[in-house]
Amino acid sequence: MSLALYVLLCAGLVFAQSAANLEQLVGSTVERARQEFNVPGISVAIVKDGKVVLAKGYGVRNRTTQAPMTEHTLVGIASNTKAFTSAALAMLVDDGKLDWSDRVIDKLPEFAMSDPYVTREMRIRDLPCHRSGLGLGAGDLMYFPVSDFKPADVLYRLRFVPLKHSFRERYDYDNILYNVMGALVEKVSGKGWEQFIRERFFAPLGMTASLTSVSLLKPEHEAAAPHAIADGVLKTLEHAPLDSVAPAGSLVSSAIDLTRWVLTLLGKGKTAEGKQLISEAQMKTLWTPLIFTGTPTPPVELAEAKANFSAYAMGEGISEYRGQLKVSHTGGLVGMVTSVAMLPEQKLGVIVLTNHQEGGAFASVTNTIFDHYLQAPPKDWVAAYSSRRKKAIADALKAVAEATSKRNVNSKPSLAPSAYAGRYRDPWYGDVHVTEANGELTMRFSHSPALTGRLEHFQYDTFIARWKDRSLDADAYVTFQLDPQGKVKGVDMKAVSPLTDFSFDFHDLRLAPVAANAPQY
Numbered sequence: 001m002s003l004a005l006y007v008l009l010c011a012g013l014v015f016a017q018s019a020a021n022l023e024q025l026v027g028s029t030v031e032r033a034r035q036e037f038n039v040p041g042i043s044v045a046i047v048k049d050g051k052v053v054l055a056k057g058y059g060v061r062n063r064t065t066q067a068p069m070t071e072h073t074l075v076g077i078a079s080n081t082k083a084f085t086s087a088a089l090a091m092l093v094d095d096g097k098l099d100w101s102d103r104v105i106d107k108l109p110e111f112a113m114s115d116p117y118v119t120r121e122m123r124i125r126d127l128p129c130h131r132s133g134l135g136l137g138a139g140d141l142m143y144f145p146v147s148d149f150k151p152a153d154v155l156y157r158l159r160f161v162p163l164k165h166s167f168r169e170r171y172d173y174d175n176i177l178y179n180v181m182g183a184l185v186e187k188v189s190g191k192g193w194e195q196f197i198r199e200r201f202f203a204p205l206g207m208t209a210s211l212t213s214v215s216l217l218k219p220e221h222e223a224a225a226p227h228a229i230a231d232g233v234l235k236t237l238e239h240a241p242l243d244s245v246a247p248a249g250s251l252v253s254s255a256i257d258l259t260r261w262v263l264t265l266l267g268k269g270k271t272a273e274g275k276q277l278i279s280e281a282q283m284k285t286l287w288t289p290l291i292f293t294g295t296p297t298p299p300v301e302l303a304e305a306k307a308n309f310s311a312y313a314m315g316e317g318i319s320e321y322r323g324q325l326k327v328s329h330t331g332g333l334v335g336m337v338t339s340v341a342m343l344p345e346q347k348l349g350v351i352v353l354t355n356h357q358e359g360g361a362f363a364s365v366t367n368t369i370f371d372h373y374l375q376a377p378p379k380d381w382v383a384a385y386s387s388r389r390k391k392a393i394a395d396a397l398k399a400v401a402e403a404t405s406k407r408n409v410n411s412k413p414s415l416a417p418s419a420y421a422g423r424y425r426d427p428w429y430g431d432v433h434v435t436e437a438n439g440e441l442t443m444r445f446s447h448s449p450a451l452t453g454r455l456e457h458f459q460y461d462t463f464i465a466r467w468k469d470r471s472l473d474a475d476a477y478v479t480f481q482l483d484p485q486g487k488v489k490g491v492d493m494k495a496v497s498p499l500t501d502f503s504f505d506f507h508d509l510r511l512a513p514v515a516a517n518a519p520q521y
Helices: 003-037 078-094 116-121 124-129 151-160 176-189 193-205 243-249 255-266 280-286 300-305 359-374 381-405
Strands: 041-048 051-059 227-230 233-236 317-321 324-333 336-343 348-354 422-426 430-437 440-445 452-459 462-467 476-482 488-495 512-514
Touching (some): 041 359, 078 176, 078 193, 124 176, 151 176, 176 243, 193 255
Antiparallel strands (some): 041 348, 452 462
């Protein structure tokens, strides 16, 4: 045997052993994460140096049917959609149809914020980076949980959503401005956002199974079912489309399809076949930080994940991991959470899709894979995130218990139950109904069927809305404000638990009574 042949055989053996070790590491970590976080199914894909080195599913995509999860299983990727929408605008810049410094109203005259100055000065580059002055998740109740709003409704009602901060003052994550981006894509390209995504991304990348909404799923599709805890039990849920804010979070894809996307991102806009999908200049722009997000000290369990900087660019978070530049985003849909994370200098990308709303699962898998390639000291990320999760739950339960312990159990409502009944209106959400029957009050959000529940007296004129759909995990305080004549003049709301998803932005509502015969809004 020649020396050259011997070296090649040894190299092949080492590569095979390395691949086997990686698959074993990922498999064991995923299975531990599935058990620890009670996740039915997880699919993982890894790209390295321009190639797919692993793509595999674990567990089941549907706990009820026990159908297996594979690398082809379709999952709603939620806010990982934002990178596609930002890239769509970059393509239009490449096409010469937009410039990042263009004023939004010059391209989309129907655009308006609640502050005329912000309306006038908002540039296209301000839209993707969460520095508009809107508060965290402002306006999200228009589409989460599922509502009957159309994208055009959301675009119009944006002008009534109050600002919390000064323009460009600070970072606060929002979804609603991605609707504006989708409207811009349609206005400038002449194609609806969904069509643009299919023609300019899915088709050239060969993402043949991917869809623009879970509402397009059919029985023949290999799709994951969403799962969530409801009253302490893991349940299989129905899909919840985000069609009213599609450009922020409606895409559906698989681990294997997303490798095509990640390879292109890591290839500076060039596809695996060598086609320049997005110019290298625009790829650099997309990943240039536009607003710092803060670098809080992580809890001791996650100390190794401390980042010395953290920022947001256009549809991607920019930070670091163990001294390496990290570009990443996560996505949360009802019953599903996902992660797409890249270390560009390592030409490494990790995709983790799950069918349960437990972020500790994808985070522990991603970090374990990163550590493998960085040859970092061993770290049990599953145990670390599990410990952090248990503490967060304990802290939230303690906060709720403390609030309950301070309640005046002897207090009574100021009014008879029927006096609280009526129709209440918020300028951006619309109408919320409170009805009375046999002394019991029920609250119903007119545009969101899932937000229906009884009002349980807490103290004085404050009640707790207990939603019938217990998987929402979003019970809310409802406080009726009275005028000097003892009539209801307004209603304030806020989530009961600190762990309530920020998209339940009850606190942004400014509900006031409207006449019973007023037109529906």
